[in-house]
Amino acid sequence: MQCFKQLVAGAAIVTLLSMSVSVKAGPGGYTGSYDADIYDYAPVTEVIPVYTDVQVRTPRTQCREEQVAYREPASPAGTLVGGLIGAAIGNNLGSRHHHRGGATVAGAVVGALVGNQISRTNAPVYYTTEPRCRVVDEFTTRRELVGYDVRYRYNDRSYLTRTDHHPGDSIRVRVAVSPAP
16 A cells, blocks of 8 residues: 555656656757746846837918909990990991891800900909918927836846836846756
8 A cells, every 4th residue: 555655646746747847859868947937136237218209290270361352243234235336346347248147146246255355354353351271280299208228237247128117126037047068
């Protein structure tokens, strides 16, 4: 019975060791290594904040007052009077060349166009001030903290790493142990 208890205890120890130790083939034969990481703390010697410049676009409305000229609409009287005068001239010229109807219509059209143009040119102009607005992009630069360059010492060697938070007086480091060659 005593032998059976020793056998069970030995099997339990072997099972526990096989869960925490893995065996790897190395250049010099087999070496045991632990899967569990080992941590320690190293003193921080310098912490430098690291910033980046970010451009921020802000649309805003920009308005200014502008003087605008408006011309009164052309009077229909100018078109009508010009058409009548043109029809009369066309009728008179058409009677000499036996094309009275066509000349009258052509004279009326040309007269109406000329009368309309004269009416528009002579229409009164008035000025007013109106706001003119447009959306413009305004850019500003903002500095954002992206992390910290941390210099620390461990076993008389200096190291540099970047962290996303200020580490304080010491930083947690992972220690790797391996056999010397």
